[in-house]
Amino acid sequence: MLATKAAGRNAAAMKYDLLTVMGAYALAQDKGRQRLVLRLMTLVTARYNWARDELAVGQREIARLWLVDERTVKREMAKLRAMGWLKVKRQGARGRVSEYSLAIERILEDSRTRWGDVGPDLEQRLSGSEPVDEKVVPLPVKGKIPAPNLADESEWGLARAVLHGEDPALYAAWFAALERRERAGGRLVLVAPSRFHASYVSGHLGARLLSACRAVDGGVDEVQVVT
Structure with missing residues (x-):
């Protein structure tokens, strides 16, 4: 069973492991996806509340941290939501920023093929006592609609x-x-x-x-x- 919460006695290790697999995942992607994940990692490191599973930061502050404009922040946050790595906890309104939660389970699933490249200790911690069989290939879902192409920035x-x-x-x-x-x-x-x-x-x-x-x-x- 996947360890999906950075809480309790192993919270510190889980935080480092999560950031590690995010980075390992990004390094196997194209440059656009690498930059997107790096931006999320920086935001998580700087502003994510692990205890409350909450990321509540205004677009202006994110833009300053990422050295981009607010329009780029909107676009990148939309991509992260589309990936399933961020979820909206509470939509922003006048005078209140949007609050997000970090979809740890989805991040772990997406990065799972890289765990073994990091090391067997990380692989064992994240998967519990179950060994990871990298030869198993998941079957495609019949009739599944593919995710939108993130290259379309309209x-x-x-x-x-x-x-x-x-x-x-x-x-x-x-x-x-x-x-x-x-x-x-x-x-x-x-x-x-x-x-x-x-x-x-x-x-x-x-x-x-x-x-x-x-x-x-x-x-x-x-x-x-x-x-």
């Missing part, structure tokens, strides 16, 4: 990543098929594959759709779904 591309990170099943059913048509001022126009699909998304998921778009681009004040 407001809709990033919003899709946020929606997928929040609820992959809901994303696959309703959001994956939507395509960007145009942006006019604060209005984003998306195209659905059918009139029913457009009607359902607008009527039942409109608020969620707008929230995801505004999370990555505050200039979006309306999302229109057409056929």
